[in-house]
Amino acid sequence: MTLRIAVLASGRGSNLQAILDAVAAGTLDAMVAGVWSDRGDAGALFRARDAGLPAQLVRPRDHADRRAHDAALFASIDAAAPDLIVCAGYMRLICAEAVEPRQGRMINIHPSLLPAFKGLHTHRQALEAGVDEHGASVHFVTADLDGGPVIAQARVPVRAGDDETALAQRVLAREHPLLLETLRWIAAGRVRLEAGTVRVDGRTGAAPLQLAANQRFA
Template identity: 60%
Template sequence: MSPAHSHTFRPFRIAVLASGRGSNLAALIAARAAGRLPVELVGVFSDRAGAGALEIARAHGIPALALSPKDSADRTAFDESLFSRIAAVQPDLIVCAGYMRLISEAAVRRFAGRMINIHPSLLPKYPGLHTHARAIAAGEREHGASVHYVIPALDAGPVIAQARVPVLDGDTPETLAGRVLEREHPLLVASVRWIAEGRVRQAGAAVALDGRPLPAPLLLGPDQELHPPCESSTA
C-alpha cells in the first residue's frame, strides 16, 4: 500500500448509551467480531455504575464510563457532562440501547441525526415504559421493536426500521418481552450496519434510504436482514 493510501479508511465510530444488562451491546460486539458490522466501538456510557453493559464493555476492551446523575444539579447539567465525554471519543453515531433516562433537548440537538434508540414497541404505538403489558392489555395481535432517530420528543423521532412479532394467546409481559428481544438484537445490528454503510440517514423529519425518502420503516425479515416494506413479505 502506498503512503498516499495508507490512512484513507476510518472505521465508523459507535458510542453506546446503556443503563441495564447490555444485551443489545453484546449483540453489536458479537456482530462486529463475526465481521457482520463494520464499526469501531469507541465507548460505552451509563448513568448507573452497576450496569451490566459496563462489565461487557470492559471485558471486550471497550472504554466504559458511568456518571451519577446525583452529582449534577439537574438533567441539563448531567447531560452536558456526560455528552461532553461522549463527544471526546468522536462518535459518528450514538446508540441508545436500553438507556433509561430522558435526554435533554440541548444534548439531542448537539447530536441531531447522529443518535438512534431502540424501543420495544411498533412506534408510534406505546412510547415510554411498560410497552409489552400495554400491548397485551389493548388486545394487540402484533407487537415488536423499532429503531428510530432521537429527537427532543420522547420516542417520537423518525423510525428507521421495525421487527414484528405476534402476540400469542396466554402471553404475559415477560413472555412477549422475550420474543421481542430475540428480534431486537438483529434489528439493531442491521440498522447500525445500514447507517454505517451510508445507506440510511436522517433527512429532517424523515429517513432517507439510498438518498431517497423512505415512505415507511424498513422491516426485519426472517433472514434477519432489513427490507423495504414492499419486499418484506418475500424476505
C-alpha cells in the same frame, strides 16, 4: 469507513453484546469507542470492561439537574469522537439541549412498534391494548420521548396466553438482529436523517424498513 459507535445503556447490555459479537465476527463494519451509563451496576459497563473498552459512569446525582448531567455526559461522549451514538436500553430522558446538536447522529432501540406504546412497560401496554402484533423499532432520537423518525421495525405475533415475560423474550430475540441490520445500513451510508425525515438509499418518505424472517431488510 468503519463506523465509530458510542453506546449508552442503563441495564444488562444485551444489545451492546450483540454489537460487540457482530464486530468481532466481521459482520458489522464498526468499532465501539466506549460505553456510557447512568448506573454503576449496569451490566453494560461490566461487558465493556471485559471487552477492554472505555466504560464511563456519569451519575445523575453528581450533577445539579438533568441539563447539567446531560452536558457532562455528552462532553465525555464527544471526546471519543463517535460517528453515531446508540441508545441501547438507556432509560433516562435526554434534554433537548443535548439532543438537538446531535440529531441524525443518535439512534434508539425501543421495544414496541412506534408510534404505539411509547415510554416504559411496553409489553404490558401491548397486552392491555389487546393487539395482535407487537415488536421493536429503531428510530432517530429527538427531544420527544420515543418520538423521533422511525428507521426500521421488526414484528412479532402476540399469542394467546402471553404474559409480559413471554412477550418480552420474543421481542428481545428480534431486537438484536434489528439493531445490527440498521447499523449495517447506516455504516454503508444507506440511511440518514435529512430535514427531519429518514432518507433510505436516497429516497425520502418511505415506510420504515421491516426486518424479515431471514434477518435482512426486504
